[in-house]
Amino acid sequence: xxxxxxxxxxxxxxxxxxxxxxxxxxxxxxxxxxxxxxxxxxxxxxxxxxxxxxxxxxxxxxxxxxxxxxxxxxxxxxxxxxxxxxxxxxxxxxxxxxxxxxxxxxxxxxxxxxxxxxxxxxxxxxxxxxxxxxxxxxxxxxxxxxxxxxxxxxxxxxxxxxxxxxxxxxxxxxxxxxxxxxxxxxxxxxxxxxxxxxxxxxxxxxxxxxxxxxxxxxxxxxxxxxxxxxxxxxxxxxxxxxxxxxxxxxxxxxxxxxxxxxxxxxxxxxxxxxxxxxxxxxxxxxxxxxxxxxxxxxxxxxxxxxxxxxxxxxxxxxxxxxxxxxxxxxxxxxxxxxxxxxxxxxxxxxxxxxxxxxxxxxxxxxxxxxxxxxxxxxxxxxxxxxxxxxxxxxxxxxxxxxxxxxxxxxxxxxxxxxxxxxxxxxxxxxxxxxxxxxxxxxxxxxxxxxxxxxxxxxxxxxxxxxxxxxxxxxxxxxxxxxxxxxxxxxxxxxxxxxxxxxxxxxxxxxxxxxxxxxxxxxxxxxxxxxxxxxxxxxxxxxxxxxx
Amino acid sequence: xxxxxxxxxxxxxxxxxxxxxxxxxxxxxxxxxxxxxxxxxxxxxxxxxxxxxxxxxxxxxxxxxxxxxxxxxxxxxxxxxxxxxxxxxxxxxxxxxxxxxxxxxxxxxxxxxxxxxxxxxxxxxxxxxxxxxxxxxxxxxxxxxxxxxx
Numbered sequence: 172x173x174x175x176x177x178x179x180x181x182x183x184x185x186x187x188x189x190x191x192x193x194x195x196x197x198x199x200x201x202x203x204x205x206x207x208x209x210x211x212x213x214x215x216x217x218x219x220x221x222x223x224x225x226x227x228x229x230x231x232x233x234x235x236x237x238x239x240x241x242x243x244x245x246x247x248x249x250x251x252x253x254x255x256x257x258x259x260x261x262x263x264x265x266x267x268x269x270x271x272x273x274x275x276x277x278x279x280x281x282x283x284x285x286x287x288x289x290x291x292x293x294x295x296x297x298x299x300x301x302x303x304x305x306x307x308x309x310x311x312x313x314x315x316x317x318x319x320x321x322x323x324x325x326x327x328x329x330x331x332x333x334x335x336x337x338x339x340x341x342x343x344x345x346x347x348x349x350x351x352x353x354x355x356x357x358x359x360x361x362x363x364x365x366x367x368x369x370x371x372x373x374x375x376x377x378x379x380x381x382x383x384x385x386x387x388x389x390x391x392x393x394x395x396x397x398x399x400x401x402x403x404x405x406x407x408x409x410x411x412x413x414x415x416x417x418x419x420x421x422x423x424x425x426x427x428x429x430x431x432x433x434x435x436x437x438x439x440x441x442x443x444x445x446x447x448x449x450x451x452x453x454x455x456x457x458x459x460x461x462x463x464x465x466x467x468x469x470x471x472x473x474x475x476x477x478x479x480x481x482x483x484x485x486x487x488x489x490x491x492x493x494x495x496x497x498x499x500x501x502x503x504x505x506x507x508x509x510x511x512x513x514x515x516x517x518x519x520x521x522x523x524x525x526x527x528x529x530x531x532x533x534x535x536x537x538x539x540x541x542x543x544x545x546x547x548x549x550x551x552x553x554x555x556x557x558x559x560x561x562x563x564x565x566x567x568x569x570x571x572x573x574x575x576x577x578x579x580x581x582x583x584x585x586x587x588x589x590x591x592x593x594x595x596x597x598x599x600x601x602x603x604x605x606x607x608x609x610x611x612x613x614x615x616x617x618x619x620x621x622x623x624x625x626x627x628x629x630x631x632x633x634x635x636x637x638x639x640x641x642x643x644x645x646x647x648x649x650x651x652x653x654x655x656x657x658x659x660x661x662x663x664x665x666x667x668x669x670x671x672x673x674x675x676x677x678x679x680x681x682x683x684x685x686x687x688x689x690x691x692x693x694x695x696x697x698x699x700x701x702x703x704x705x706x707x708x709x710x711x712x713x714x715x716x717x718x
Numbered sequence: 719x720x721x722x723x724x725x726x727x728x729x730x731x732x733x734x735x736x737x738x739x740x741x742x743x744x745x746x747x748x749x750x751x752x753x754x755x756x757x758x759x760x761x762x763x764x765x766x767x768x769x770x771x772x773x774x775x776x777x778x779x780x781x782x783x784x785x786x787x788x789x790x791x792x793x794x795x796x797x798x799x800x801x802x803x804x805x806x807x808x809x810x811x812x813x814x815x816x817x818x819x820x821x822x823x824x825x826x827x828x829x830x831x832x833x834x835x836x837x838x839x840x841x842x843x844x845x846x847x848x849x850x851x852x853x854x855x856x857x858x859x860x861x862x863x864x865x866x867x868x
Contacts, residue, residue, distance in 0.1 A: 182862075185858060186859075202828075206828075210826075323864060328832035328833075328835035328864065329866065332798055332799065332800025406804055410804055414798075444812060
């Protein structure tokens with residue numbers, strides 16, 4: 172993975188010093204509330220219902236075991252001994268003290284971590300596929316490009332006060348696991364007819380209040396122009412994006428109001444002016460790519476026969492293997508998911524002890540690296556098949572082996588009313604209820620592939636509009652109600668879910684979900700997954716079952 | 719009043735003339751609208767001329783005039799409005815402007831570093847007491863990732 176050089180380290184150290192000074196001046200009353208709000212948000216610090224919330228960057232979801240141990244330390248020392256993984260592959264702490272944040276950042280900086288631009292109306296953490304570098308369908312590893320983009324975004328002096336937040340995702344595979352069509356900019360690695368690597372650039376996708384699927388602004392961009400093209404898009408947005416209404420300030424609204432043709436014209440005109448001065452050299456790509464060379468895989472890993480034996484002997488292991496591991500491009504290896512969706516724990520939450528233990532497992536089995544995923548789990552990406560059984564046993568002891576990846580209980584869920592100042596309704600409680608209703612593993616596995624996404628308010632942090640089943644909490648005269656949508660997807664065939672009907676009461680949500688699943692089971696054909704059944708039969712049969 | 723110019727706190731000699739205000743001799747800035755309307759009259763002005771650029775205005779409009787003026791003031795009506803950053807950047811890098819670029823309006827001392835990075839070399843703050851803070855923030859970072867103006 173990318174290792175900081177002296178300049179990288181100096182930069183984050185200086186950022187800690189800067190933020191410490193800002194915090195001290197705020198606490199002395201020298202910086203006003205509004206001003207400090209903007210300054211602290213640029214460093215990932217929100218003020219929530221109970222306490223501040225600190226969001227730490229997980230650059231494109233890649234962490235070392237050393238970093239994981241530091242996160243465990245922060246959770247123990249400054250928080251209530253747990254952390255939360257977000258849909259942007261970041262890590263959140265829900266209970267730090269505002270005055271402690273500079274110390275937390277200093278601790279994080281000692282392991283090359285920071286909270287720079289994890290919030291605020293600026294360029295946010297760049298995200299990618301959690302299987303980057305090991306996926307079988309990958310054209311090229313997206314992480315070097317992510318790192319180049321990361322460096323370009325960090326402390327970008329021109330784009331720190333954009334109309335609204337700005338998110339970039341990169342995908343290097345045919346199957347889009349990074350939801351690139353739902354980002355302000357989506358970058359797809361593609362090859363042209365000559366076999367040269369380049370990028371298809373999408374613009375104006377996004378979730379939140381007005382979910383929109385991104386549009387292609389350039390079908391093929393030469394590799395060397397990556398940064399100039401991004402700079403051109405963001406500059407056009409900075410100058411032309413709406414600033415009169417924060418709900419209409421995202422680039423998706425600019426694209427919608429101006430039209431993609433006009434937007435393309437602006438961006439291309441701007442790009443022509445800057446492209447020659449901002450080329451990324453081949454040497455630069457090579458230099459960054461050198462940080463992401465494959466680890467020393469055991470070439471005889473696929474000679475192992477124990478995997479089949481263990482599978483035959485333990486059905487629980489076989490089930491875990493089926494749901495929580497995935498193919499790896501190297502024979503004899505698999506990528507293993509660490510499920511943060513145990514039935515009794517809020518989705519995406521992880522304790523200090525679990526963080527420490529996962530760090531040890533990463534050291535022992537996966538070259539010391541861990542990834543966080545968009546669906547709020549973790550991945551140990553390089554597990555030798557002979558060691559999967561042992562890994563499973565250890566994860567199981569830690570309650571991290573619930574075999575539910577990609578199933579109904581692998582829900583994306585925001586912190587909701589329990590923590591978030593923006594939320595209108597609770598989400599964690601409902602997740603727990605749904606979990607209890609689907610606690611029969613055979614039933615869960617029979618339902619199969621299903622993405623349930625649940626947000627406690629319109630801001631849609633849990634991406635409910637692209638959930639196969641989306642659940643959105645709304646407030647009606649002080650009472651929590653929930654709107655259901657069906658048929659959303661954030662993958663290749665990106666689609667926004669269709670609203671099922673009027674919102675249902677809190678105590679009816681789980682019942683509605685099980686009714687939806689009953690309709691699916693009754694109507695599915697052969698191996699058809701839930702999403703395909705919804706596409707085929709439409710939402711009517713589901714509506715009839717519920718209303 | 720005092721401002722920061724080229725990393726020094728100095729006494730300022732400029733006056734910002736409102737659109738409905740009469741011209742005075744000496745160093746003055748006018749809005750882009752007034753500049754466009756009274757360019758010919760202003761050519762005979764006794765003193766230096768500067769132009770104020772509001773966030774929604776396009777700096778390309780004054781690209782041919784830059785050789786005749788010695789100050790461009792980029793306005794931040796609110797500290798959250800980042801268009802001035804792009805204006806400054808374009809003035810320096812696209813239009814090769816060498817004169818003074820001054821940030822004016824309602825912005826934070828803590829924004830001086832980024833403003834300086836995009837080419838602003840003079841800072842006029844609503845609260846003069848914050849000038850020394852703004853000056854010290856110019857040294858917040860010794861390293862950077864992007865090639866920008868500074």
